[in-house]
Amino acid sequence: MSSFLQPSIILLKEGTDDSQGKPQLISNINACTAVVDIVKTTLGPRGMDKLIYQGQQSTISNDGATVMKLLDIVHPAARVLVDIAKSQDAEVGDGTTSVVVLAGQFLREAKQFVEDGVHPQVVVQGFRQACDIAKAHIRRIAVSVDKADDESTRQMLQRCAATTLNSKLIAHKREFFAKMVVDAVMRLEDDLPLDMIGIKQETGGSMEDSMLIDGVAFKKTFSYAGFEQQPKRFEHPKVICLNVELELKAERDNAELEVRSTEEYQRMVDAEWKIIFDKLEAIASTGAKVVLSRLAIGDLGTQYFADRNIFCAGRVDEADLRRGGKGTRAQG
Numbered sequence: 001m002s003s004f005l006q007p008s009i010i011l012l013k014e015g016t017d018d019s020q021g022k023p024q025l026i027s028n029i030n031a032c033t034a035v036v037d038i039v040k041t042t043l044g045p046r047g048m049d050k051l052i053y054q055g056q057q058s059t060i061s062n063d064g065a066t067v068m069k070l071l072d073i074v075h076p077a078a079r080v081l082v083d084i085a086k087s088q089d090a091e092v093g094d095g096t097t098s099v100v101v102l103a104g105q106f107l108r109e110a111k112q113f114v115e116d117g118v119h120p121q122v123v124v125q126g127f128r129q130a131c132d133i134a135k136a137h138i139r140r141i142a143v144s145v146d147k148a149d150d151e152s153t154r155q156m157l158q159r160c161a162a163t164t165l166n167s168k169l170i171a172h173k174r175e176f177f178a179k180m181v182v183d184a185v186m187r188l189e190d191d192l193p194l195d196m197i198g199i200k201q202e203t204g205g206s207m208e209d210s211m212l213i214d215g216v217a218f219k220k221t222f223s224y225a226g227f228e229q230q231p232k233r234f235e236h237p238k239v240i241c242l243n244v245e246l247e248l249k250a251e252r253d254n255a256e257l258e259v260r261s262t263e264e265y266q267r268m269v270d271a272e273w274k275i276i277f278d279k280l281e282a283i284a285s286t287g288a289k290v291v292l293s294r295l296a297i298g299d300l301g302t303q304y305f306a307d308r309n310i311f312c313a314g315r316v317d318e319a320d321l322r323r324g325g326k327g328t329r330a331q332g
Contacts, residue, residue: 022115025114029110035073043097044166084103183212215327226303226305231309234311238287238289241293241328247299248272248298280301284304294317297312297315
């Protein structure tokens, strides 16, 4: 039992501040309000952009979550604001700047009470009571939406989406993009898997050239000569999604093979070709007309599929391949 009574020794790094009490509370509040003063000017439709320089990389944004993520904040209390912005962005997807500014203003108002000697527990109790009152008021002014009426539900969602776009760079086209966003979300299943909505960016054109594709789209992958001979349009095809490499690869640089005759070398080459042709024949035998693979499809596989009027694409992004499996009902 005597070993449990020995005093513990805590080692701190040189320069560590171990202050506590009221001065430390005031220091924490000041650190948080300093961060809030940086972010709050980005709030609203007339919010200013921030230029954040990191070594060789520069970022210009007025998005609160992006700015908070890129700021190199080392103060422990101020880093809590970064966690608030990240959780808001993950849970809701909007309002990151608002929650940081609100938290900073709450701390600024509480600072005077702390300086006057009010215990922090009393201040926190007051915040909790205010939260209950605010939630009760929100319930009183809440607007009910009849989910059975699809048209009224869609209009409400479009107005909400347009409101969130007011502070973005596309604010003057918010009605156009709000309709597109709502159309995309309404196509999802009941659990709203947002990762099933893919966003592809292409340079050139105007914002009105943006479109919503009711299906799965992926960027054109690297292709070989046989790709031009493949058909590009199908109706109700069978689609196969693979995680298989369909190309002949060179041996590793440090590989060593002892060949005693030309017959042995030929058998080795024939075995290599047989492996890939067995894969290609197995795919063609399924009756699939579209072959998508996360790994490469070489020139041999591309020409093989072209001769059989099969479309193929290799090195498809994993997220696009997952959406393809979901869209074709190949995956549950």
